[in-house]
Every structure is written in structure tokens, then in C-alpha cells.
Amino acid sequence: xxxxxxxxxxxxxxxxxxxxxxxxxxxxxxxxxxxxxxxxxxxxxxxxxxxxxxxxxxxxxxxxxxxxxxxxxxxxxxxxxxxxxxxxxxxxxxxx
Ligand SMILES: [Cu+2]
Numbered sequence: 001x002x003x004x005x006x007x008x009x010x011x012x013x014x015x016x017x018x019x020x021x022x023x024x025x026x027x028x029x030x031x032x033x034x035x036x037x038x039x040x041x042x043x044x045x046x047x048x049x050x051x052x053x054x055x056x057x058x059x060x061x062x063x064x065x066x067x068x069x070x071x072x073x074x075x076x077x078x079x080x081x082x083x084x085x086x087x088x089x090x091x092x093x094x095x096x
Pocket of ligand 1: 035036037088
């Protein structure tokens with residue numbers, strides 16, 4: 001699937017993948033001179049987070065291909081840009 005970032009925002013707020021699937025994200029980011037990445041986290045009871053996948057940070061404008069294995073457990077996870085986690089975040093839905 002494809003995902004892009006521009007003006008400090010992702011173009012998709014929700015991504016949906018099957019549990020355990022091999023996921024490839026074709027990521028492009030168009031913010032000149034700005035670093036972005038794509039990372040997926042699980043929220044644990046108590047509010048702590050655990051990384052599922054942390055993609056390399058890239059300087060825009062550029063693109064990257066990120067590959068990871070979706071969590072085995074269905075449910076709601078979240079993704080973000082680790083450089084701008086307050087502005088750039090979304091939901092990753094893992095279907096059982
Ligand atoms: Cu960013």
C-alpha cells in the first residue's frame with residue numbers, strides 16, 4: 001500500500017491489514033528539508049507503548065519502502081511519525 005506525507009500530515013488516517021500479514025508500505029514524503037518516518041506501536045494497558053515497527057527516518061523530498069510483519073493479534077494499533085508524533089498519527093487496524 002502507499003502512504004505519503006506532506007505539510008506535516010499523512011494522507012491516510014487509517015490503515016487496515018490482516019493479522020500476521022507481510023506489509024509493504026511505499027512511503028513518499030514531500031516536505032523539503034524535513035525528516036519524517038513511519039512507525040507502528042501497540043498501546044499497552046496502563047498507556048505505555050511498545051514498538052511494532054520503526055521505519056528509517058528520511059529527509060524529504062524522498063521515498064522509502066518499509067516492510068514489516070503485522071501483529072499476530074487483531075485489534076487497534078497506531079502509527080506515527082516519530083519526529084512529529086503529535087501532528088502525524090493514525091490508526092492501524094489489524095483484522096483477525
Ligand atoms: Cu514527521
